[in-house]
Amino acid sequence: MFKLDDNTLLYGSMPLDHLFIRDYLPAARGDYVKVYIYGLYLSQHPAEDMSLSLLARELDMTESETEAALRYWERRRLVSRLSDNPPVYLFRGAAQLALSGEAGMEADADFVAFSEDVYALFGDRRKIRPSEIAQAWEWVQDLKLPQDVVLMLLTHMSNTGHINFSFKKAEAEAAHMAEQGILTVEDAESYFSHSLSLQQNARSILRHLGRRRDPSEDEIRLYRKWTEEWQYSHDAILAACRETTKGEPTFAYLDGILGGIRQRAEKRGRAPRSAAEVESSLESDDREKQALRDFAAALGLSAPGRMLENAYTQMVRQYDPALVLLVAGEVGKAGGRLDQVEPTLEKLSAQGMHTPEEAQKYFEEARRLNTALALLLERSGGAGRPTARDRALYKKWLSWGFPEETILLAADQARGAGRVMPYMDKILEDWHAAGALTPEAAAARKAPAPAVSRKGTGWDYDQRRYTEEELENRTDDI
Secondary structure, X not given: OOOOOHHHHHHOOOOXXXXXXXXXXXXXXXXXXXXXXXXXXXXXXXXXXXXXHHHHHHOOOXXXXXXXXXXXXXXXXXXXXXXXXXXXXXXXOHHHHHHHOOOOHXXXXXXXHHHHHHHHHHOOOOOOOHHHHHHHHHHHHOOOOOHHHHHHHHHHHHHHOOOOOOHHHHHHHHHHHHXXXXXXXXXXXXXXXXXXXXXXXXXXXXXXXXXXXXXXXXXXXXXXXXXXXXXXXXXHHHHHHHHHHHOOOOHHHHHHHHHHHHHHHHHHOOOOOOHHHHHHHHHHHHHHHHXXXXXXHHOOOOOOOHHHHHHHHHHHHHOOHHHHHHHHHHHHHOOOOHHHHHHHHHHHHHOOOOOHHHHHHHHHHHHHHHHHHHHHHHHHOOOOOOOXXXXXXXXXXXXOOOOHHHHHHHHHHOXXXXXXXHHHHHHHHHHHHHOOOOHHHXXXXXOOOOOOOOOOOOOOOOOOOOOHXXXXXXXXXX
């Protein structure tokens, strides 16, 4: 029959008891006051679609924060929960409670007893605000921690830190205790003993880093991660501190060092935990870094980049690191690039060479043959650089019994031929068939007509001329 004008709802006013402002507001947290006033407004102007989640969103709070505020006002008797699903709350005025004799915190006997214990705990050392007691009581109500455990927590915070510690900091510790299932006095004693040890050990690390102060909560949290999650011993963490000399000595920097040690060591099979294992891991890291620098230097690079590091890591998984370094040196001498190292390793492996000694012998022989082939190219007027195919031909001619003088004579006769090496092979094949192995016997025979040069064959040569030193050092085209 009757309806309130929307403008009245929007621009009207709502009474708020002076008793509430005087007796309840000073002791309550700001968010709690916000929830009470807005809830009181909604109780007078109900919204059918209002829910706890919507109320939380409108007040820019979480649902859990909103529920905690409503529970607080339940303890103060200003709010009563009538049902759970859906939640329905009855709001009462402060003046109404005063007239009925129900006003005050005395309505919640457990809360009153807890408050007295907290006041007694701090005595004259610190003036405790009612809002701080209410905050600590939430740990009992919301986190399900026993009252004795919460009192032990407050004692621990005042003894290990400063008497004026932040209750917000204590709340974070209470949440961690709840996660750890600390539900008895015995559990709490063990936990606080460990917590004190954590603080003392974290302070020891700070001293080692040159910091003369108590550790922060973040630093204690990092130390807890290192020892509990990553399972480093205290001595292992001290051993890792040596690496902080390369940067700013902070817990954050040390966290990166310990994380890196753990990550690299896990790739080797097992994460280090003791000081000896950390030192061994750091030494292995140093050796690997030096090997990478040596690899880069062998290729003529000043510093290893990410691409080179990835390529090197991949190669040393497949090949002997000493062999990889040797091949990099040979490729570098020849003016080659990083992308030529792995193909060279593959060719060596395909030919049955898997050790540095075998590869070194091969490269030395290749240089010796290249020196001889350089002279052949000079005598024949050819150009280009010796290849693996050229070296194979030269070794074949030697196996036929030709002395170097006879091979040089064939080079003289091949001068002017378009394809020098195939033409020399044809000359020497003819001499070999005739048994003309000596220079004198070979000179008496007429060389076959040279073939017409065809471009695009595997025997063509570039027109660049190389010095003997360049040819000696080239190890391409294995």
